[in-house]
Amino acid sequence: DAGVIQSPRHEVTEMGQEVTLRCKPISGHDYLFWYRQTMMRGLELLIYFNNNVPIDDSGMPEDRFSAKMPNASFSTLKIQPSEPRDSAVYFCASSFELAGGFYNEQFFGPGTRLTVL
Amino acid sequence: QQQVKQSPQSLIVQKGGISIINCAYENTAFDYFPWYQQFPGKGPALLIAIRPDVSEKKEGRFTISFNKSAKQFSLHIMDSQPGDSATYFCAASMNTGKLIFGQGTTLQVKP
Numbered sequence: 001d002a003g004v005i006q007s008p009r010h011e012v013t014e015m016g017q018e019v020t021l022r023c024k025p026i027s028g029h030d031y032l033f034w035y036r037q038t039m040m041r042g043l044e045l046l047i048y049f050n051n052n053v054p055i056d057d058s059g060m061p062e063d064r065f066s067a068k069m070p071n072a073s074f075s076t077l078k079i080q081p082s083e084p085r086d087s088a089v090y091f092c093a094s095s096f097e098l099a100g101g102f103y104n105e106q107f108f109g110p111g112t113r114l115t116v117l
Numbered sequence: 118q119q120q121v122k123q124s125p126q127s128l129i130v131q132k133g134g135i136s137i138i139n140c141a142y143e144n145t146a147f148d149y150f151p152w153y154q155q156f157p158g159k160g161p162a163l164l165i166a167i168r169p170d171v172s173e174k175k176e177g178r179f180t181i182s183f184n185k186s187a188k189q190f191s192l193h194i195m196d197s198q199p200g201d202s203a204t205y206f207c208a209a210s211m212n213t214g215k216l217i218f219g220q221g222t223t224l225q226v227k228p
Contacts, residue, residue: 091161108161
């Protein structure tokens with residue numbers, strides 16, 4: 001398997017523009033997570049899905065952020081309008097639940113480095 | 118109560134030395150404690166994990182020590198190597214699929 005795939009790897013945009021980040025999870029994984037990483041705030045969970053359904057979006061910073069998972073192999077994180085403080089590395093991760101409910105590891109993608117000017 | 122506090126923020130160790138990173142948590146409902154390793158330009162990757170029913174887990178040069186009563190756990194890297202230079206994150210979970218990460222420790226192992 002190719003692992004978690006994210007695109008684009010780098011994105012530079014101007015304040016006010018719409019930004020869409022994309023993620024393809026590992027086939028067969030039923031959990032998908034979106035994280036944001038900055039020096040100041042570390043690694044923050046924004047939202048996660050289970051079987052394409054959003055379970056917890058309490059980490060989404062503002063209404064400018066939205067995430068969708070239309071099917072098991074694709075998810076998007078959209079920022080509209082973007083602001084300079086959104087500049088960060090955004091990671092997507094996927095996972096699956098072991099039988100018996102024991103939690104398994106999360107597999108991270110390479111991340112998208114977003115710069116908002 | 119959802120926080121995981123990690124220390125130190127950065128660490129410099131000589132090659133062959135022992136690297137120790139500590140984490141503390143408040144929520145006693147946490148039941149899964151992984152450590153992730155992140156190299157520059159890469160996503161974090163699972164290094165080793167422990168559940169609270171054991172006090173120690175060892176995988177090669179990496180050991181997690183877990184103190185349930187103190188609500189603390191630590192990562193020990195024995196015989197540290199320059200290739201271990203990376204950022205390390207502890208995390209905790211309540212088996213909901215959601216991980217709470219510590220702030221990270223940047224480790225530099227000097228040759």
